Amino acid sequence: MADEEHMEKTMDKDSGEPEETAANEIPVMNDLDRKVTAEFADYTVRKDLVSKVKGNALVPSYVLEYLLGKHVTTTDEISVQAGVDRVRATLADNYVHREEANLIQSKIREKGRYNVIDKVQVALNERLDQYEATFENLGISRVVVDSQTVKNNPKLMVTGIWCMCALVYAYSGDSKDVPWRLQRLMPVQMSHDDRENYLAMREKFTADEWIDLLMQSVGFNPDLFGKRAKLLHLVRMIPFVERNYNLIELGPKGTGKSHIYSEFSPHGMLISGGEVTAAKLFVNNTSGQIGLVGYWDTVAFDEFAGKTKKADRALVDIMKNYMANKSFSRGRNTMQAEASMVFVGNTSHNVPYMLKNSDLFEELPAQYHDPAFLDRIHYYLPGWEFEQIRSEMFTRGYGFVVDYLAEILHNLRNVDYGSAFERYFTLSPTLSTRDKDGVRKTFSGLMKLIYPSGEATMDEMEPLLRCAIEGRKRVKDQLCRIDSTMAEVDFSYTRVGAAEPTAVQTLEEIEYPELYWRDGHHRSDDAEEPSSAAGEPAERIGEPAGKSTDAERSGRSTQTVAVEAASVTTQQSPEPATQPKLNRIERAAAAAREGRLSYAEDQRGVTYDKLFGAFVAGARNITIVDPYIRLFYQIRNYAEFLETVFNYTERTEEVHVHLVTKHADDQHIDNQIASLNQVRDAFGQLGIIVTYEFSDTAHDRYIESDTGWIVTLGRGLDIFQQYDASWLSPMARKQQLRKVKEFNVIYQRDRSAEPHALH
Structure with missing residues (x-):
């Protein structure tokens, strides 16, 4: 036990944990920052200053940036600090807590x-x-x-x-x-339209520079996002620039789904999904006063998902009419409005689980899980593709004062670029009117964001068109799952001069073809073998994992590998022709054997996949007890164990992993909890539901699975010696390259539990 305590003290400093940037460090301006501040000197602000001045003031970002835009109009650090101090003083003196x-x-x-x-x-x-x-x-x-x-x-x-x-x-x-x-x-908002100057300045930036500028304007560091991720982030902005645009985003918690609708624009209103009435949203029959849709560019419903939530049927009916026709009626009068509708909510399951068991709209309340309502959605934004927000994702560069950008987008709502692509592309004739409307409105919004003048080449328009088609296709494909009477549509387009159309697929259709289509006509029976970090196939555990060849043993004759495997006699017999073929996880589970394995000091070739893969294969509930999941490197070991669980379990089923460990000391307890929460959130998006508890009396170390196995761990997960944990080292990614400490593992059947059947 003293060995682990010593290791905790010596290894934490070599954990490979990234160093934090000093809070008062002056950010270095890159080429984009210099260009932005030169061209838009009066309308830009350094984005990290918002968090510096906010403190505990519960005000939207656009209020703070409005103040920063008035007082911080230079890039000189001394002047910037003076301006920040003035804004802080203004907030301290005038903001009302x-x-x-x-x-x-x-x-x-x-x-x-x-x-x-x-x-x-x-x-x-x-x-x-x-x-x-x-x-x-x-x-x-x-x-x-x-x-x-x-x-x-x-x-x-x-x-x-x-x-x-x-x-x-x-x-x-x-x-x-x-x-x-x-x-x-x-x-606290701008009152004039600077569109002419905005369009003139846009011509001085490339498309990639402009997209990065928009990303920085909403607070993100564009260097940490790929092209697809940037484009999806811009889709979140379309409701501010496109009239009567209906967007839905469902995905895991913590990905910033609702942030932009509450913080980005004074023209947007974020309300709780269950806290609105027809009178408040549309019109009050008593007073005749028009509701939110008559005053706001965007009305966003937060926490919209939730199967148990109830919705007013009359409200849903009015909403359906408004989303389709831009009009609504309560009483005798029919009114029109321009507000876009946004619906954001959390999903409880990962994508393959939803595709296998229901559909991608499964979390919506019953009144909204209605084909007539869903068909009015122009775009389904895949929230599961957004990473959970981390501090390093925020930019320290320059972007538009959000109030300035919000006013520009507000005035661009008068422009329509929905048919601009038709000079180069033709949509499939099988698309319905609503399909085409969804594609055109999304394309128009992206054009106004990236090419606000409306001028772009064929190659520049094509990725925007594909993005627009994909979002509407996601809606329609799920409608076909919900309503069997709805016919599938060919979501393709044809380039001018091309003989064949170009098909568009959603990313989840490409990743899960066997689940995406319920009738199985796109199903593929090819399945990859589960593999360890080195890519080896799963092994039978009647022999030691990482067993050496004679040549390898002769190269390290001073070491011994003692293996005490239980005597298990199996009789091989030809499989009947009618016996169903085992899938990869069933084959892995069939390799598990009772026994004891011993490993020598400095041995290599040992991986968690080899040690544990067969014994957690197909599991749905796993408990791991290890008192020493405290410091960063130990939690990293735990995360690598969860990777093994991910490799050997079905993605169409939720897998629950519960950790029992001890509290770290006072110096490390906060980092322990923060790191465990980070692991929980990361694997939760993959369908691995992670929970943990602290027990000061925990001593033994073992893994128990509902597949009927108990794995007793001599050293817990802490089997590896210190190694170079930097990402430049292959040992950080390849467990089999690391040296291990001497340890034992015992595999036992749990005779008191009946393992669940693998499906």
């Missing part, structure tokens, strides 16, 4: 006049025939607002907007009178 509301009220009273930053909503007091404002954080209401202010800012009447306000305290002596007076109200 709810818990400090009484203090700010007192300041207004004592000083007579005071500036505040708060979210303001206005309502008409019909009894007094006057508009009255409520300040959300300040906690005051019935503040009189003049009619002109309301006319200039109609969103004040809906859900409110963030404003910089000058408030005056004037007590009249009348207890019924409100002493608060609004002297000035300035919304």
Whole structure:
């Protein structure tokens, strides 16, 4: 036991964990940053400054960038720091924290006049025939607002907007009178259209540079994303630039699905999926006042998924009509609006599980899991393709002040590039009108984001068209699974002058052809063998994993490998012709044997796949008890064990792995929990449901699987000697190249448990 304690102290410093960048380190400007700040000097901001000034102020990013855009207009570090200090001072003095509301009220009273930053909503007091404002954080209401202010800012009447306000305290002596007076109200958003300058500046950037600039503008480091990932991120922005665009994104937690709709634009509204009524969303029959769709460019429904959620059937019907026709009616009048609809939610299962057992819309409430509703979706954004947000993914470079970019996109909604591709490409004639509308609207949105002038070559348009077709195809293919009466459609296009059309496939169709089509007409029976890190096929565990040849043993004669395998006699007999062929996981499981294996110090060729693969093959529930999963390198061992679980289990089934370990010491406990959570989140996206618990009494080390095996681990997972853990070293990726410590492993059948049948 002392050996493990010593190793914890000595190996953590060699864990290969990436070093953190100093918080006060000045970022180095690259070519794109220099170009951006030269061409758009008045409308750019260094994106990492937002987190520096935000503190505990619960304000959207566009509010902070509005302030930064006013005070930080240079790249000189001294001036930047001075501007940041001014913004911090503005927030400290004027932003209203709810818990400090009484203090700010007192300041207004004592000083007579005071500036505040708060979210303001206005309502008409019909009894007094006057508009009255409520300040959300300040906690005051019935503040009189003049009619002109309301006319200039109609969103004040809906859900409110963030404003910089000058408030005056004037007590009249009348207890019924409100002493608060609004002297000035300035919304935190731009008020002019700079499109002409924007289009002129765009011509000075290549398409790749412009895409990277847009990525930096929404806060991401473009260097960490591939071309496809960047394009999918831009799809999230289409609802801000395209009228009446219907987008759905379902995927794992923590991928930033809703962030852009709450933080990116003052023209977007994010609401909880269960907290909206027909009156609030469309029109109030009592007052005749139009709802959210009449005031916002984008209305996004957060947490939209959830099978148990209930939805108002009347709301769903109105929504279907609006999504199809851009109009809605409640009562006698029919109204029109331009708001785009976005639906974001979390999935509970991975893609192959959903494809095998249901469809990619399975998480939606029953009222929305309706072909008539889903057919109105223009694009299904595959949330499972987005990585979980990590700190290193955020940019430290320059991008547009989001409020500036949001205003540009708002004004580009008047433009339509939906038919621009038709000079070069022809869509398949089998596409329905709704299919074509979905493709055209997505293509138009991408064009306005990347080529806002509307001019692009055939080669530049083609990836945008493919992306647009894929998103609508994902919707239609799932509809065919849900509604058997719906005919499949040929999602292809033909280039001008080409003899044959070009087919478009979704990525999950390519990755899981045997699951994607329920009738199996695209099914492939070819299956790869499970392999270890070196690519060896799974072995029978009647012999030691990594057993050496005579030539190899002669090369290290000073070492011995003791193997005490249980005597298991099997009689081979020809398989009957009618016996079904085993799949790769069943073949791996059939190789498992009871026995004991011993490994010598400095032996190589040992991998987790060889040690454990056959004994977890086909498992759905695995428990691993190891008190020493504490430090980074030990948690890395655990992650590599989970890779073995991934290799030897079905992706169409969820696999639950539960870890029992001990707490790290006070110095490492926070890193232990953070790393275990990171492992949990990473493998959760792959269908490996990871849980863990801490037990101060845990001592033995073993793996127990519902396949009926118990593997007793002499050293736990900590079998490898120290090695070069940098990613430049092959030992970081190839377990069989590492030297091991001396250890034993015992394999036993769990006679008290009946293993589940493999399917």
